[in-house]
Amino acid sequence: MSTDRQTIVIEGYETVRALLADARLSSAPPDGQAGFGGRHMLNTDPPDHTRLRRLAQKAFTARRVAALRPQIQQITDALIAGILPRGEADLVGDVAFPLATTVICELLGVPAADRTTFGDWFTAALTPADAPDADVIVSRALKALNDYIQALVDAKRGSAGSAGDDLLTALVQARDGDDALSEEELVATVFLLLGAGHETTVNLIGNAMLTLLTDPGRLRLLRERPDLLPPAVEELLRLDGPVQHATPRIALQDIAVDGLVIPAGSRVILRIAAANRDPGIFAEPHRLVLDRTGPTHLAFGHGIHHCLGAPLGRLEAHIAIGALLTRLPGLRLSGPAAGLRWKPGDFLRGLTALPVRFTSGLLGPGGGER
Template sequence: MRSECPVRAVASGSGGRRSYLVTGYEEARLALGDARLSKDTAAFFAGVDSKRRLHPAVAHTMLAGDPPRHTRLRKLVTGAFTSGAVAGLRPFITRLTDELLDRWPADGPVDLVADLAVPLPVMVICELLGVPETDRPQVQRWSAELFAAGEPGRTDAASYAVAEYMTGLIASKRLRPGDSLLDRLIAARDGEDHLDEDELVSLAVLLLVAGHETTTHFLGNAALALLRHPAAMERLRSAPDSLPQALDELLRFDAPVSTSTFRFTTEAITLGGTEIPAGVPVLVALGAANRDPRRFPAPDRLDLDRDATGHLSFGHGIHRCVGAPLAKAEAHIALRAILTRFPRIRLAVPDERLVWRHTRLVRGLDSLPVLT
């Protein structure tokens, strides 16, 4: 599709509706930065009788909005994810990684997804938000259910559970303030930034869910890529200082987010030589764009010497993932620990038995059995 028509109409749901799928790199980058592509889902679906019953705090997050509202909300959280702020979290991430790996059996098998890639990011974002340790397992389950492909009822129920939990947590923090990111957002709401209650709950839910789900798949996909390429794994093991640069190539090679979040045209546009009418969804296939040979020669080869810094796995433009520095820090610490502690790590099942999650938005494994 990418080579024949990098922007093309595709069937979308029932009733003959159409969306436009973008698979080329340059076209994807342009689309992600084009202000004529709106993310205001409330405006797009206004008046539509949907069977979905997502909680408004989940349905209308910062990701589902445009400037100036998006700009104001993003500004409030950006400071928590700067390189300096993330550096302060590295000792906690390192300690938590070691604790999780200490539980791995000496001879395996172990599920790298369930026993590292899932718990590490959720515990880190819970620590950042000030979620009590006793609540973190339940929060993790709700978040997983929000991405339950093909089970809308289960997803809708989870959206209410997590939103109601965050509403209660905010109320308790008002009574007993602390120094977490959520506490700072509460102070901003009560200060000159004037976050309203719905915005506050929505930001908290977005940070909780988006802050770990994609990182889970980043870790799983990166680990699998190295397990499939033993020479690359051995190279990183012998030269661990090269791992930070390798992270971008691992992100490009197997993006944890397959398709960008919802966008639609506010006016007719031309993209990649294709005319797209106003008022239709545009799906940007990040994983396909990252494999575009016009931008990345020999794209299906994992090349740790490649300069892959232009990949689109974190998006592009004003909606680029605000948590990218934290995700890369977690992946760096976790992968380095695995390479150091388990020099004989290998897949525990044939490659063809690996099961991928059945969802359009994210790309990740259900499990990754390994022998240590």
């Protein structure tokens, strides 16, 4: 735990977990400031958070997510079929990004022609504050995203007579119904779901594959023991998850924790990545243990802000990692891991690209390699 003026950073697992669920910490921006992307469930407190989450929750029920499995498998298979003859690929740009983008856009009802556009805007919107011209880049990206989402909302509302069963249609109907979802909340909620639904999943798949490719023994074991895939995904989330810390909280009152008093009004940063490697909780915390048991990682958060899309992210990771290990023989990094580049910023952790090589092949009958 360290302090810097009125910012307090907490890294211990038990304390991070407890404070993630502590109502004395507010997720709402201080002094009436606008939250990143507008007013959505990630930067609101109950009762508004409860209402916003309830509306979006309908898209992420266990039944609805499970029903997506065949479609996710089909998308993954098609992406791998596209790279297989080449013998080399970028697992981020050629597989993880298009997979995550297509799935969340299908869920929300975003037109296919627009699906490659918003990814660049989100990347620009996440430009670190210390980067050259960051304010201008972020401002332009946020405006482009807001205008685009507003146009999508208007189009859905204009075709209400033939409304589909996608989430965006459901949210528009809630906006115009008894739930009283404001226009600002509607646009912000779509912003959050589009952004979180693709960026974190891209990072999850990329980080996980890098970890496995730099640990040949574990990679080989996972190929031989596909039954280990579910616990392996949880371990990969713990070891190198896509989110480094929770969104900042504000202390609503003095909070005594770990022998320190967090003063009211302090900004609190809960370091999820550090908590997931707490040596007092996880034996050999920096080691990949495919069948690790014990305390649950915090990669998806904890408490009322626990990641809404966690089941979908897990499913995409299971399918993508399993397919990559199975369908790409001789899979290996194209160069040293030390030469890979990471996206800038300390909130999300993800690779800009993951170049790999493998034994090229052609698709045989039934979609198998030959």
